[in-house]
Amino acid sequence: MxxxxxxxxxxxxxxxxxxxxxxxxxxxxxxxxxxxxxxxxxxxxxxxxxxxxxxxxxxxxxxxxxxxxxxxxxxxxxxxxxxxxSNSAAWLIAMAFMLSRGVIKTGLGRRIALYFVRMFGKRTLGLAYSIMGIDLVTSPAIPSNTARAGGVVYPIIESLARTFGSKTEDGTQRKMGAYLVFTEFHANLLTSALFLTAMAPNLVTAQLASTLKVNLTWMGWLEAASVPILICLAVVPWIIYKMYPPEIKETPNAKDWANKELAEMGKMKLSEKIMGSVFILTLVLWMLSSIIGMDATFVAFLAISILLITGVLSVNDLVTEKGAWTxxxxxxxxxxxxxxxxxxGFITWMSKSIASGLHGVSWAVMLAILAIVLFYSHYLFASATAHVSAMYGPFLAVAISAGAPAQMSAMLLAMITAVMASTTHYANGPASILAGSGYVKQNDWWKMNFVLGIFYLLVIGIVGPLWMKVIGLW
Known part of the structure; x- marks a missing residue:
């Protein structure tokens, strides 16, 4: 051969x-x-x-x-x-990938999605918020935002859209599918910004921050990001609804569709119950890890060990989880x-050189410039990982050298790196899947993303620092 x-x-x-x-x-x-x-x-x-x-x-x-x-x-x-x-952050995200495999394998992710549709699906706007809720609930333990978008949420959106006669092949995308697809993309961005374990590049930012003596914990990340990101989550589906309205506004059949799908799934299986319990246990321990002194990576290993012992996951599942090992x-x-x-000494030299070159510029102006450049430079990147690796550490070092509060700067720039994919149709994995679905025209994708990008910069750039001041990060 x-x-x-x-x-x-x-x-x-x-x-x-x-x-x-x-x-x-x-x-x-x-x-x-x-x-x-x-x-x-x-x-x-x-x-x-x-x-x-x-x-x-x-x-x-x-x-x-x-x-x-x-x-x-x-x-x-x-x-x-x-x-x-031996990098603990890399092992944390690898174990979280394996945890997410259990959520998808057992069907728990799909069941959660159908429950959301059943509860909030009377109107298309309600469906959009239910889609957002699916991403929000699953994001802490599914560190691949691409897996969330493509493996959990998009199949639900496509089924719903087709149920209401919204298809890409006959030009009826705007009935419903286009609105839900674009809303999911932004829900995915925002949930990625909310949790440390919601996407792999977040762990890159945390590790790069640690090289500058800035510690970003799981609970600390959530606390700092909560107010600005939750404001965005609350408002963005409505903004998209006004900017890009679906032709179908009422969806009384969505609840019936969800009930039918749930009936076909049957009662919750034992594997789903175990997976749900481990999922909740993991989140609680991550939240308490800095208080009880339990390492977040150990928590992830503990969760996977329980799933192996109970038979929810097999060793073969772990070995074949390509995303984790990659x-x-x-x-x-x-x-x-x-x-x-x-x-x-290169980062120290560079940050001091830039800071001295901009002598007299206040740290607040410096930080604002860095955030804007970091965001819009993503037009040049097709990978959040590459972008974060290249620019986050140096930008944070420059901000700190200019006198900006270290913890606040680290979190502000981290949130920017999560939402900077609000630029192009090739900005990250979810963009490739959702923009590639054909529901949203490319020029519409770019135009609406540009508007929402400005919104994110304003909310994160203004509300973020104010909130972090309230909680004592600076």
Whole structure:
């Protein structure tokens, strides 16, 4: 049998290699105050990030090559390098991926979704809030916002839309489907901003913040994000309803449809009951982890152990959970490489240089500029992971150097990184799925996202700091 080679997009290597080599071989003209090690590490880090954008391989493959070069070129020894994979945040998100597998495998996620539709589905606006509720309830333990959007919520939206005669193939998208799809996209963004474990890039921000001595805990994240994000969650479905109204306003049949689907599912199975109990236990322990001194990553391991012992998940489920192992690789390596930049003094040099160059500018103005640039620069990225890895740490370092309160700045910029996907149809995984469904025209997607992006910047940028002042973060 002929050996088959895996597909590699070799053209995707061109820009990472060219730019990495340019930086590497301009060591002789590097700025004063930057060591040779720091400059070489910058070359590898920038090359890796560009590779995450051009994706000749998956992000895990690109970062693995970056790790190999870091060790092979003498910027770390192998023993130290392997400590990257002891990163507790990476293991937390990997275990959370496995937890989410249980939610989907048992059918609990679908049952929760149908309950929401049954309770709030009399009107299309109510359906939109029920869609948002589904994402909100499942987001703390499904760290893949793509899995939530594509695996849990979108199938419900598509079934509902077709039930009411709203289809992509016959031009009836605006009856209902377009409105629900676009609302789900924004609900997904906002729930991703609300919980530390709601999307993988959040853990990148938390780890990058920790390299600057800023600790973002699960409960601390929720407390800081709660007011600005809940305001957005309460208002955004209504804004979209006014901006992009569905043709069908009343949906009296939605409740009957949900009841029919629930009847077909039958009574709640034992596996669902166990999964639901473990889900609640995990959330409670995450909330209390900083109070009772229980490590959040240990809580995730405890939850998976219970699911294994009770038979809800099998070892094969864990082994085949590709998303978990992929995240473990790229998150561990990116945080390790970013940590090397800090260790070699590059981040400190850069933040001080920018801060001194903007001498006289108040920290509040500086932070506002950083937040706006961070948000709108996402037009250049198709990956939140690559964007966060490249810009969050340096931007936070600059803000802190300018005198901005560290904890507040870290959370403000973290919330921005979650909602910055309100830009393009390629901004993140959920955008690719939902925009690619064909329900919303591309020009409508861009125009409405631009309006909502301004709304998010205003709410997060104004209400966020005020709320964090109230709770004593600065």
């Amino acid at each position: 002929e050996n088959m080679l895996e597909k590699v997009k070799f053209k995707g290597f061109i820009w990472p290699i060219v730019i990495g080599l340019i930086i590497w071989f301009t060591t002789g003209i590097r700025p004063s105050g930057v060591s040779v090690q720091a400059w070489h590490m910058l070359a590898l880090f920038v090359g890796t990030i560009i590779g995450c954008i051009t994706q000749p391989l998956s992000i895990a493959g690109v970062t693995l090559i970056g790790f190999t070069l870091t060790v092979g070129l003498g910027l770390s020894d192998m023993k130290t390098g392997l400590t990257a994979f 995240v473990l690789i790229w998150l561990s390596i990116l945080v390790f490489m970013a940590g090397k930049l800090t260790e070699f």
